Amino acid sequence: MPASRIINNPAEGLKHPRDLLRLFFSYHLFLAFIFGILFHFDLPPEILGSQDPKLYAIVSLAYLVLVLTSGMLIALKTLSYERQTDFAVFVDIAAITLLMHASGGVNTGLGMLLLVSIAAGSLTIRRHAALLFAATASLAILAEQVFSHLYHSFPTTAYTQAGLLGASFFAMAWLADVLSSRLLETEKLASQQELDLANLAQLNEYIIQHMQTGIIIADENGQIRLENEAALNLLGQPETEEQASLDQAYPALSSQLEQWTRNPEYEPQIFRSSEAGRDLQANFIPLGSDEQIGTLIFLKDYALVTEQLQQMKLASLGRLSASIAHEIRNPLGAISHAGQLLEESPQIGSGDKRLTEIIRNNSQRVNAIIENVLQLSRRDRTQFQKIELKPWLKNLATEFRQNKNLDPGNLTVQTTPKNTLILADPSQLRQVLICLLENAINHFHQDKCKLLLQINSGIFPESGGGYIDVIDNGPGIKSGIARQIFEPFFTTHTTGTGLGLYIAKELSESNRVRLEYTPVPTGGSCFHISFSGLRKKVFNE
Known part of the structure; x- marks a missing residue:
């Protein structure tokens, strides 16, 4: 201002x-x-x-x-x-x-x-x-x-x-x-x-413009009278001097305001200002006592709300993980060691060896679950940085090919435009992408040489936010279970822990990005990661 x-x-x-x-x-x-x-x-x-x-x-x-x-x-x-x-x-x-x-x-x-x-x-x-x-x-x-x-x-x-x-x-x-x-x-x-x-009035305007909560004031005709920079940042809109109507500028928000006006008990839903916009939560407060002369709208980034909830969950998870390490890991180690001794015993028969193999496999699976839980509870605070996607993704793809013994044709990277920038924690974003790529490999049941993995990235024109798509040519995910894949301990693989996609989702939300599953019409799966647009001010960096 x-x-x-x-x-x-x-x-x-x-x-x-x-x-x-x-x-x-x-x-x-x-x-x-x-x-x-x-x-x-x-x-x-x-x-x-x-x-x-x-x-x-x-x-x-x-x-x-x-x-x-x-x-x-x-x-x-x-x-x-x-x-x-x-x-x-x-x-x-x-x-x-x-x-x-x-x-x-x-x-x-x-x-x-x-x-x-x-x-x-x-x-x-x-x-x-x-x-x-x-x-x-x-x-x-x-x-x-x-x-x-x-x-x-x-x-x-x-x-x-x-x-x-x-x-x-x-x-x-x-x-x-x-x-x-x-x-x-x-x-x-x-x-x-x-x-x-x-x-x-000047002091109020200064405070409103520097608040991290989005503020919009609309009159009784739905005309926008004031919106601070936080609101523009959350809604992904450029700053203009012209006043517009709420239904023209933000149709989704205007629809919720109309429902609230008709029913003051209405609970606003999570919405997006655009297809690539952030998940937002709105609260409405009437202005004026005798008759409504306008509405004060508070906008909150739902990712921040979920991040606060995650911090609370992680605090509880941290206390729980200590108990897990002591109460479960030590007995599990004894079970695994006993199974290994039985497997090495000369008196054991071939039928019993199958039982010891089951003990070993499931001990490893439970240990992997414990490792994932401990890793999630020890997660460091998100450190946002600007990342130029093209070189960063190429380095990640090269390292992943080497670790998994893949050919260059098995994993390709494409970024348009070449200078695409995003804001995220590089370490946590890398963990999300590695998890998605490994998930694609684990569920690909054909010859590895036929595996096709694609990492496509770019910018949404309307919001200026970046995106990353991880696409594979695997069997895909059935529509009936697509909503469950991000739930903890849900897995369709016999040796899976059910925590990989859950951790990827949690890490994405802590970076204030959205991770979604999208089916591919020609077959396979696509995991879509969308980022908010970079603006002059990034709050809570």
């Missing part, structure tokens, strides 16, 4: 005061246009410019020019918003005071417009200049009244109204200061909560 920066400073989330400054500018511009339009088109009220029309015309035009200049400064951001606010408020105080004088003085009520300017300036700058604005406006009103009195501009004085207006300026400044403080605290709290939620 893309790296996200977690914000630690709440001030980073606050809205810039320039938003308030733009709103203040809009008020100025409206006021300047209204002053000019009402005067120049002789619209009511008639008091505008009634005492000094020339002064009113000059000031209203200058006011409009200064407001437009203020708007240009805001757009260019050449000054800080504090200086721009100071400029706008002082322009208001000067312009409205002169327009008030030109219209008849304090009694016109135009001075009340300065209350809006003082309040807006106080809210924008926040406590820095509220009293300064109120004091400047009060002095301007008083100065206008004193000037009018000294030069007899108006027949009556209005000192009382001027004083009350000045007091209202200070009251407005105080109220604006209190309101500004509360708004600031509220804004900081809201911003902090917003940042906490954003950081929590």
Whole structure:
């Protein structure tokens, strides 16, 4: 997922005061246009410019020019918003005071417009200049009244109204200061909560993406809203930015979700996202309380579940094997030795020799079973490595031919493409393949020169996972017993232990690969080993 920066400073989330400054500018511009339009088109009220029309015309035009200049400064951001606010408020105080004088003085009520300017300036700058604005406006009103009195501009004085207006300026400044403080605290709290939620969402996303359990979130319409990298890895899908529907991307999973939606008691089954995909187990959890707004899907690699069960079985098997070695192997050794002494005795007859032969053969068979059980219990932890199949399989085939005295034609290897890579434990994979090859030889009852063994390997195009097929031309396995061949102690051979294929299956599962039997239509058997695709991250390596 893309790296996200977690914000630690709440001030980073606050809205810039320039938003308030733009709103203040809009008020100025409206006021300047209204002053000019009402005067120049002789619209009511008639008091505008009634005492000094020339002064009113000059000031209203200058006011409009200064407001437009203020708007240009805001757009260019050449000054800080504090200086721009100071400029706008002082322009208001000067312009409205002169327009008030030109219209008849304090009694016109135009001075009340300065209350809006003082309040807006106080809210924008926040406590820095509220009293300064109120004091400047009060002095301007008083100065206008004193000037009018000294030069007899108006027949009556209005000192009382001027004083009350000045007091209202200070009251407005105080109220604006209190309101500004509360708004600031509220804004900081809201911003902090917003940042906490954003950081929590980023933290949750980071945790989800790095979980080893596959996570998918689907909405009520079956649309995928989130899937972490573990889910993509388990499902064998490439990472894409586009959101797809669950039934299009993963039909098998969507089918299980539909069954669970209809019946919450439904127990999800093991499924595969593709023919060559992994065995997966899904768990569904509804999102939302009153009505379902989506579903949280947990995906687990069933091979990991079985591996944990195997570890538990091996722990029990290890304790059991110690008892087997002591309680069975020692008496078995005595039986075998006694049978050997009887066989060497000169007094034994030909009929009794057959009995000693049975004792020897079955003693060897039981000893082989004990060896297999001990080998299984002592198995080392799986060490995953990348294996290039073509040279690795050729070396294994060459060694097997030499050990079994086979001709090159009896065992062939083919890998397509040549650079096929898999992830497995080389030692355990070798043991699996040797077991399958030996099983084919043991059940081949014709002349050894007619034996044909093939090891074919390659890559599944849809998932990118590798596979190995071990094919023989033997008698094959009857369909009625095909499901039993991987069970322990099941054998159709009189001298077999019934543990070879079971051990091969156990080793395959510990390598998180699937071992299956597939009949060959032309005769013979095929044991198919399928591997998961190699991705950027391999979990639990």
